[in-house]
Amino acid sequence: MLEVSRLRKVYGADPQAAPAIDDVTFSVADREFVCILGSSGCGKSTLLRCLSGLIPATSGEILLHGDPVLAPPKDMAFVFQDYSRSLLPWMTVARNVSFPLRYKGVSKEDAQKATEEALEAVGLSGRQKRYPWQLSGGMQQRVAIARALAYRPKILLMDEPFASLDAQTRFDLEDLLLDIWRRFDVTVLFITHDIDEAVYLADRVLVLEAPAKVALDVDIPLPRPRDQLKTKQLPEFAELRTRLFSAIQREPAAL
Numbered sequence: 579m580l581e582v583s584r585l586r587k588v589y590g591a592d593p594q595a596a597p598a599i600d601d602v603t604f605s606v607a608d609r610e611f612v613c614i615l616g617s618s619g620c621g622k623s624t625l626l627r628c629l630s631g632l633i634p635a636t637s638g639e640i641l642l643h644g645d646p647v648l649a650p651p652k653d654m655a656f657v658f659q660d661y662s663r664s665l666l667p668w669m670t671v672a673r674n675v676s677f678p679l680r681y682k683g684v685s686k687e688d689a690q691k692a693t694e695e696a697l698e699a700v701g702l703s704g705r706q707k708r709y710p711w712q713l714s715g716g717m718q719q720r721v722a723i724a725r726a727l728a729y730r731p732k733i734l735l736m737d738e739p740f741a742s743l744d745a746q747t748r749f750d751l752e753d754l755l756l757d758i759w760r761r762f763d764v765t766v767l768f769i770t771h772d773i774d775e776a777v778y779l780a781d782r783v784l785v786l787e788a789p790a791k792v793a794l795d796v797d798i799p800l801p802r803p804r805d806q807l808k809t810k811q812l813p814e815f816a817e818l819r820t821r822l823f824s825a826i827q828r829e830p831a832a833l
């Protein structure tokens with residue numbers, strides 16, 4: 579369980595500066611898939627960076643399984659939008675996936691096994707000896723996902739991981755992620771500004787409004803497994819999309 583209460587973040591030392599996050603409270607249950615939706619600049623990435631322990635909050639509390647998050651927790655992994663900067667170009671695909679495991683104290687044999695399993699899960703078994711720059715953008719993002727998976731996280735934080743990919747690759751990776759989420763029993767917190775993506779993936783969608791306040795918390799009761807065509811044709815899908823779209827446009831009627 580992840581619990582966020584009264585979180586506030588002001589960048590810099592000036593206490594009068596506008597907050598990037600004002601007053602955010604929510605919780606995420608174990609194995610839940612939660613999407614965070616909000617317009618550009620409303621504080622989504624700042625929120626994720628605070629949750630990951632990469633930057634300190636100005637005030638408020640983040641608890642992961644009851645423990646305060648003050649630094650990146652061991653059982654948390656991240657996938658960011660910019661895969662080209664998160665993969666190390668001088669390391670092979672296999673090394674990119676396995677190197678964080680050394681810092682976790684995993685033996686060489688176990689790291690190799692976890693790497694092979696993770697690369698298989700993302701459909702890249704045959705590319706272990708390639709370098710990231712020899713792969714397409716979608717494949718590079720699969721490597722980043724494999725690296726997160728090999729780490730065996732209990733919670734996966736993803737910051738617009740598919741935003742810079744073409745539509746077909748994006749749909750494929752959304753389905754891959756749902757499959758992985760089901761198989762690996764992981765909690766996922768996924769940031770996006772794509773309403774369809776949020777509704778398609780999530781159990782629950784939180785809408786943030788600037789400066790990062792939770793404006794809406796919506797359950798997504800669509801049946802699983804989901805299907806890119808059939809799920810998106812459901813009338814409930816269209817209703818949820820309209821409701822979230824109105825909330826993002828800040829139409830009071832929708833809130």
Ligand SMILES: Nc1ncnc2c1ncn2[C@@H]1O[C@H](COP(=O)(O)OP(=O)(O)OP(=O)(O)O)[C@@H](O)[C@H]1O
Nearest residue numbers: 589590598616617618619620621622623624625771
């Ligand atoms: N390192 C920083 N120093 C100062 N201000 C920052 C910093 N990072 C972000 N901000 C400010 O905090 C606010 C929220 O930014 P953030 O990147 O969290 O928004 P976002 O919702 O993720 O945006 P986008 O969807 O465009 O990525 C913005 O006003 C931004 O200018």
